[in-house]
Amino acid sequence: GAVVSQHPSWVICKSGTSVKIECRSLDFQATTMFWYRQFPKQSLMLMATSNEGSKATYEQGVEKDKFLINHASLTLSTLTVTSAHPEDSSFYICSAQNRDRAGANVLTFGAGSRLTVL
């Protein structure tokens, strides 16, 4: 089945540094990917929609200059947390849109990346 690889699975960084998280669709092409963040015991919060070859669409309240998204190819989207601060510590998850045999959209999720900012 469809597989989405997310890397790194966890990262610890110092405050003020930038961190890049990669999301790859391994066996299918994904023109659309999504990025979420999730705090402990809470649901996933959609941050942005990543479209191959065009600018990402950010949800209300998400700083586009803070969370840079690049979807340069049909199999790779990256999320860069710039000038990270402790409040950016969270679990970041990506998903890629794929189609099942009936032609309906299905989302395949990455395993997530836990970011801890010291």
Next chain:
Amino acid sequence: LAKTTQPISMDSYEGQEVNITCSHNNIATNDYITWYQQFPSQGPRFIIQGYKTKVTNEVASLFIPADRKSSTLSLPRVSLSDTAVYYCLVGEATGGFKTIFGAGTRLFVKA
């Protein structure tokens, strides 16, 4: 986007059938209903998707009434490893599939 409402939590025992109902009163004609399972510190995993009536796969069944304003995920004979959070999502399956997650249902299976 259709908003979904699910019970916050449910308890069950091993071997029992568990039914989790999701309300989506403003579901649109083109919307599909998809259920995902999430374990702690992992990404959600696809369980089942349907449009109407009943869908069954190797892990679950999905029941959707004629008005499609709700759906029920049925897990037969749960085990301890089914303890997880279950999310019901509603979205257009043939076009862009922007997803807004509700709170989900935290299922706890006891021995």
